[in-house]
Amino acid sequence: MLDLNPLLVDTTSSSSSKHPYLSGNFAPVQKCYPLTPCSYEGTIPADLAGGQYVRNGGNPAINNDESARESHWFDGDGMLSGVLFRRVERGNGNENGDERKTTTIQPEFVNQYLVTDVYRFAQENRHWMRRPFMPSISALLNPCTSAVRVLLKVLRTVALVLLSWLPGWSKTKVKRISVANTSVLYHDGRALATCESGPPLRFMLPGLETVGWFNGATTENEPSSDYEKIDKAGGAGFGGKGMLSFMKEWMTAHPRVDPETGELIAFHSFSCKPYVSYTIIPRSGVSTSPRLMSVPVPGMAGPKMMHDFGVSKDHTAIMDMPLSLNPLNLLKGRPVLSYDGAGKTRFGIFPRYHPERVQWVETNPCCIFHAANCWDTVSGEDPDNRNGLEPMATVNLLVCRMTSASLIFNAGNLPTPVSKAPIPREYQEEEQCRLYYYSFSLTPLNQRILHQFALSAIPFEFPTLSPAHAMTQARYIYGCTTTSPSASYTSSLGKSVKIDALAKIDVTTLIARGTAPDNPCPPESIKGCVDNRSVSDILTSSTEKEEENDPIQIFTFPPSHYAQEARFVARHNDVGEEDDGWLLTYVFDESQIDRESGECMEGAKSELWIIDAKGMKEVVAKIRLPQRVPYGFHGAWFGEDEVLGQRDWTAHR
Template sequence: MTTTGHVPSYLQGHLAPVPDEITVRDLPVTGSLPPELTGRYLRNGPNPLPGHDPGHWFAGAGMLHGIRLRGGRAEWYRNRWVRTRLLEGEPHIRRDGTFDLTVGPANTHVVEHAGRILALVESSFPYVVTPELETVGPDDFGGRLTTAMTAHPKTDPVTGDLHFFGYGVLPPYLTYHRLSAAGELVTSAEIAVGAPSMMHDFAITDRHAVFLDLPMTFRMADAQRGALPFRWDDDYGARLGVMPLDRPGEVRWFEIDPCFVFHVGNAHTDERGRVVVDGARYAPADVAVMWPSLGDDPAGPAATAAASGQATLHRWVLDPADGSVTESPLSELGCEFPTVDDEIVGRPNRYTYAVADTGPDGEPRAAVLRHDRARDELTGHELGRDVVAGEAVFVPSAAPDRAEDDGWLLSITTTRDGRASELLVLDATDVAAAPVARVALPRGVPSGFHGSWIPDPGTDGSTAPAGTA
């Protein structure tokens, strides 16, 4: 739809889309970029075409923003729309309410696997893009992928396999998939669930996949009128499903307290065989505040008035031996976008990183956070009231036998008025310290969703795409 005289909040300030694509070289750097940071930081997010109102922040056409670092220099910034069929004007949702898997906005994440860069959204096939951010096109892995692909796949750091899932609004509602380290789709298995629910993320351990079947269910009527088609459902319940990776499709479900989770931090199997899952948890009242279009005040007016609308770090411990579940908060501070070192995904981790947008008093507050599980300690790099921090991506150092936090955090920050942005580089061992470096970006970059650090080939033993400037 085109915009009218009223400009909604998701098209203003730090969320305001940029109108064009640019490339700017030799970016100003304050501080000193570590020479080990040789590669590209790519970040995805919604950016509707000029004059277009997608109806919700989540629905805007995907745009990639990239910063090229090499030899202590910031060589370039460029931004490009993911040129999907949706960008060309084709509808993503069909008349029957189902999604056309070749059309989606590709606006949520960008990852690299088997030498290819994939722009992702949970309602369609992935779109392949080049290291220069030009669009190649949708990919169904040689015709083997018949469902959408989550925007949050997980790479097993030992096997190199990429685990993911797809959910749909018609059966099969949930399907697990596995790509080999070479990029071949080798496993697909349907998982039985009661209804189509919004499943944004999931987790893996060294031997399990963990699925989040939560009370945000699909409404056909909303889809047909062009609204976001998921709403809170008090009657659906909430549960986590544990599937052995060597027995695809066999899932044991654990009932948990009602909540919603957009993003998992990590999971692992402990020494007793229990599955431990950490994530950013929204209580029902917080869902109503954070995303009122998805619920009819599920916790009641009084509870909603007292709610913050923010997620907090939370832990679930699932015991297959007796079927028990233990839940506990890891922190009371509101935060989102939990991340960990990719080299320990699915294994026990000491550190979880996240970002805060609002302080305990409800006032604007930007901070990059580090939660030290061993010390039960939360520290932050404060950015002030006038800035918004994007997801903090951990980049490991190349030191042999490095500590878990030996590396850097990369985050794109944007002023709340949307006028200016920087690439912030923090020392992950001392997040509260002054930045290691700040790269001034040539424009305000709209707040977005998720990104990845893609190192140059040979800088960390990877096989990232080559042949680029």
């Protein structure tokens, strides 16, 4: 049987009429907690003291319980859910009268809405806001939705924005339409929440209070900014000046922060030329790093849905997939967001500080939403002797590659459209989502893809690695997988994404196997795979020694327990190996769901699990939270130095 979509596990009751992404533990929670002490079992690692784990995700605040309305997993107001590992020091006197202090850790849970313009406007006008401010992504995906209906939904949002600016109608002026519900990161004293439909939104640790929008030049509600001088001197933020500036400041939900230089690297995609631009924001006080603000990247033929990208120490790799995000698609009888299974995927590679030198290479169509890592290797001098000194560089990229856009439609409880155009035979692949390896030669006269194949046949998404090893040749990549091989993208209506296992992949070993010149059976380009075992094959390793040396290790959760994206946190020492640390993930026991209604029982709660990342077997601690945390998107670990090192802010808006 083909493993068509192993990331989808059906645990949704067929008797439930609700949208699968508005029921069970996907349903929004109704209560926000301030920092609240939690009980726990096990031993919390001392290295976590003072730090905080925070995860972002959609939690619709308006019309969040109606089964018939259009909805998509990517919709919903942003909500942060965090656990602070508060450092508690106690003094103990001894018989000599000496005062000795001992440190303990008290975990505290907190969750807060991100107070975006859209959220604030809706809350101020709850008496007449019967539908969400923004049209659902499902409306942009559904081929059965007429162009007129989509246009009316868009015009309604435009009308609400204009209404917010009229005197006497609302205290909140809607300047940006982002819900900031996708990811979180830390840069230069700011914790930031991100989403494709706007710039980052700053929030405070550990209470998760919203500060204001950060546009690359200034931040709302900060008393001062290093970039204010630039802004006052005539510079601008991500979007520049002009009528369309609000659209051009939309930023990827996955900007990268270089662990050595502290630079924030990002791209912006929008629906007008040049379609993609590129930004680098240096850390304050670092004069050696250039500041690039929304510099055009040449070579894009049209607007695309671009979620993530790769960044190495010296290069940047952007991904142009056949996934268009274009309002003009409606004139062609296609949804605004449309996938072309007969198109091409293109990779644009350029030196970090020179997007104008982008080199494009193309390959078979696919969908890539998350990049795991990117790094450079150098092999000898430039054979074309372009400058006589420059070595030949290879850019390596690890991504989670899907063979279609089916997951996007499934997350809106929509059937995947059947392509009207014939798909060439060489493009036809079974539905899958795997960890893929690409390498790109940057020889000036012969840019090409050297390698492209899957490292493992197991399903793999939501990747993470040791942050200190990002942008270098890291050995281990962690991610989410599942033990169930039976579900599929194409038969997933009424079902939802569930994660019941985590995987640790030794990518160095598998890349070496796949590229070894003496390999008698090298993986086929594009469709090939280095390790063809399933999750069940890996779990049934014959001996403990074989399991220890296995390049793929699987951590499985108990029956009915499902996790979310995990984050790696390293142990604080100078001699620890790359995998010496822990994986943090929220876990929910679905035995707390009523099987008849499909709804969570009253009092249902989640836990935060701390898993030994080296052995992938031991749960060192389970923290009991005061309520459940809905299945969401991306999180981050904020160390104690980051929590304590934040910039000042004035007050709530």
